[in-house]
Amino acid sequence: xxxxxxxxxxxxxxxxxxxxxxxxxxxxxxxxxxxxxxxxxxxxxxxxxxxxxxxxxxxxxxxxxxxxxxxxxxxxxxxxxxxxxxxxxxxxxxxxxxxxxxxxxxxxxxxxxxxxxxxxxxxxxxxxxxxxxxxxxxxxxxxxxxxxxxxxxxxxxxxxxxxxxxxxxxxxxxxxxxxxxxx
Numbered sequence: 001x002x003x004x005x006x007x008x009x010x011x012x013x014x015x016x017x018x019x020x021x022x023x024x025x026x027x028x029x030x031x032x033x034x035x036x037x038x039x040x041x042x043x044x045x046x047x048x049x050x051x052x053x054x055x056x057x058x059x060x061x062x063x064x065x066x067x068x069x070x071x072x073x074x075x076x077x078x079x080x081x082x083x084x085x086x087x088x089x090x091x092x093x094x095x096x097x098x099x100x101x102x103x104x105x106x107x108x109x110x111x112x113x114x115x116x117x118x119x120x121x122x123x124x125x126x127x128x129x130x131x132x133x134x135x136x137x138x139x140x141x142x143x144x145x146x147x148x149x150x151x152x153x154x155x156x157x158x159x160x161x162x163x164x165x166x167x168x169x170x171x172x173x174x175x176x177x178x179x180x181x182x183x
Contacts, residue, residue: 012053013037014044014070015086016062020109024057027113041065045073053081055120058103060087060094068094068101075102082120086111089149091142147175 011028013035015021021037028035036051038044040062048056056074060067067085074081085098088109095106105119147165154160162172 008032008034009055010051010053011035012044012048012051012056014039014041014056014062014067015059016040016065017059024113024116031113031117041067041070041073044070045077048074048077048081052078055082055084055116057084057086057116060085060098061089068098071098071103072101084116084119089145089152091145144175144178147172151176 009032011025011033013021013024013028014037015024016039018039021039025035025037034051036047038047042065044056044058047053058067058070058074067087071083071085074083082105083103084105084107085095085103086107086109087094098106107115107119147161150164151158151161154164158172158176159169162169165172167175
């Protein structure tokens with residue numbers, strides 16, 4: 001079959017962060033994929049109906065939308081879509097819930113296109129991800145993610161977040177200055 005007749009794989013990027021969406025779409029296109037993006041769940045479902053993607057990455061927390069609802073709707077729409085949930089606010093509970101609702105994989109941000117494609121290649125040979133495949137994060141990683149969630153809940157106000165966490169403001173600032181621990 002001539003190269004121009006080979007059907008390209010299609011990726012749908014669902015995230016409310018425009019910079020991340022644009023970066024991932026361009027990276028997929030450089031690797032020969034058709035890629036398009038949506039900033040919310042409604043737009044994602046409309047695009048999925050129109051183009052039938054092979055792969056979808058869905059942000060867990062988007063403005064006004066719950067990524068798990070998008071995962072559920074995508075799975076109901078097409079059982080063959082490989083769905084990866086991306087999040088900066090990961091936890092074991094949400095990972096298990098995402099898999100139960102139809103996600104094939106669960107990844108922490110920042111994730112690059114090579115990591116996403118590796119998960120797609122690995123997962124396309126398996127039916128779905130098992131709960132045992134979800135990596136157990138270290139205690140330091142869980143603490144860091146919890147701090148990030150609380151800080152986000154207080155719109156970045158370190159003093160309020162420190163009070164909520166029962167930490168001194170300077171202790172919280174020291175923890176925030178460190179890089180996130182590996183999973």
